Amino acid sequence: MSKTALPLSExxxxxxxxxxxxxxxxxxxxSNVMTMSWHSMMExxxxxxxxVISDRNHSFGLLRMSNECAINIPTVQMADKVxxxxxxxxxxxxxxxxxxxxxEPARQISAPLIAECYASLECRVADTGMVERxxxxxxEVIAAWIxxxxxxxxxxxxxxRGKFMVAGETITLQSNMP
Amino acid sequence: MSKTALPLSExxxxxxxxxxxxxxxxxxxxSNVMTMSWHSMMExxxxxxxxVISDRNHSFGLLRMSNECAINIPTVQMADKVxxxxxxxxxxxxxxxxxxxxxEPARQISAPLIAECYASLECRVADTGMVERxxxxxxEVIAAWIxxxxxxxxxxxxxxRGKFMVAGETITLQSNMP
Numbered sequence: 001m002s003k004t005a006l007p008l009s010e011x012x013x014x015x016x017x018x019x020x021x022x023x024x025x026x027x028x029x030x031s032n033v034m035t036m037s038w039h040s041m042m043e044x045x046x047x048x049x050x051x052v053i054s055d056r057n058h059s060f061g062l063l064r065m066s067n068e069c070a071i072n073i074p075t076v077q078m079a080d081k082v083x084x085x086x087x088x089x090x091x092x093x094x095x096x097x098x099x100x101x102x103x104e105p106a107r108q109i110s111a112p113l114i115a116e117c118y119a120s121l122e123c124r125v126a127d128t129g130m131v132e133r134x135x136x137x138x139x140e141v142i143a144a145w146i147x148x149x150x151x152x153x154x155x156x157x158x159x160x161r162g163k164f165m166v167a168g169e170t171i172t173l174q175s176n177m178p
Numbered sequence: 179m180s181k182t183a184l185p186l187s188e189x190x191x192x193x194x195x196x197x198x199x200x201x202x203x204x205x206x207x208x209s210n211v212m213t214m215s216w217h218s219m220m221e222x223x224x225x226x227x228x229x230v231i232s233d234r235n236h237s238f239g240l241l242r243m244s245n246e247c248a249i250n251i252p253t254v255q256m257a258d259k260v261x262x263x264x265x266x267x268x269x270x271x272x273x274x275x276x277x278x279x280x281x282e283p284a285r286q287i288s289a290p291l292i293a294e295c296y297a298s299l300e301c302r303v304a305d306t307g308m309v310e311r312x313x314x315x316x317x318e319v320i321a322a323w324i325x326x327x328x329x330x331x332x333x334x335x336x337x338x339r340g341k342f343m344v345a346g347e348t349i350t351l352q353s354n355m356p
Binding site: 010012013016017018019035037038039040041042043048050051052076079080083086087130134136138152154155156157158159160161162163164165166167168169170171172173174175176177178 | 188190191194195196197213215216217218219220221226228229230254257258261264265308312314316330332333334335336337338339340341342343344345346347348349350351352353354355356
């Protein structure tokens with residue numbers, strides 16, 4: 001894997017800006033990829049991430065059974081594949097094959113990472129207490145990987161109905177916050 | 179107010195891309211502004227938004243008591259004020275005065291909106307069941323306002339330690355998703 005380990009204390013810096021992510025799962029030998037925008041950091045360290053995954057999604061069942069997933073972060077170069085994953089269901093399609101995504105073994109979970117994504121977070125389900133009411137999974141990130149060659153990743157951010165904002169320039173201000 | 183009403187079914191398009199927002203609260207005549215990045219859509223309509231607000235923040239108590247707040251979305255033109263709000267506490271400072279933010283009356287809640295922000299969402303606390311464990315408030319958006327003159331808002335997205343990504347160009351792809 002061309003990615004290197006990212007300290008868990010830095011994970012929030014990848015998810016706070018709100019990128020569209022690709023969630024990968026595996027159960028009984030079948031993997032899946034789901035496009036997702038409804039996520040938020042919930043704790044810095046260990047990093048907790050809240051994700052809303054509708055029970056109409058094929059990934060819902062895979063996550064429910066396996067209690068593991070990876071959050072993979074794509075950039076605009078992969079935008080067509082990201083939308084293709086969102087437009088289809090893993091119930092009747094192997095999206096890795098159909099959309100030429102390269103599965104990459106994770107270190108601590110069985111679900112595959114996506115090689116084409118510049119960062120991947122290995123997660124275990126930490127709390128299912130809000131799944132029934134809100135389809136909200138609390139995930140703990142247990143390992144994080146990032147491609148050190150990607151400096152200012154052009155993440156994509158969903159604006160609805162196929163419109164995405166692409167990450168633009170960065171600015172730095174004097175902040176006391178983490 | 180120069181903003182016009184936005185249908186509640188469109189609210190997700192403002193929050194999904196993950197902008198830094200300014201949360202405004204009011205309790206017993208005292209208002210406050212808090213800078214926040216930990217939020218996620220949880221339901222389309224009525225729009226539910228999950229927000230993690232640390233109990234170390236002054237706004238936590240104000241929200242707990244009033245059960246109301248507004249989510250105001252700034253653009254890069256206000257970046258210095260956004261960071262200033264994050265660097266200070268409302269416990270000993272009126273941030274509206276200190277940082278020249280203009281309070282604007284809301285329609286359905288007592289907390290003020292921020293005139294300088296291009297969009298404002300009036301919210302009521304819908305579920306406090308996850309506050310004790312995660313400081314997670316489930317908010318229902320009950321009214322939404324947007325400045326129709328702002329086309330591609332240059333929202334800012336926190337990358338940690340004072341670094342922000344500014345919204346760049348937009349792209350449109352053929353998507354079946356909302």
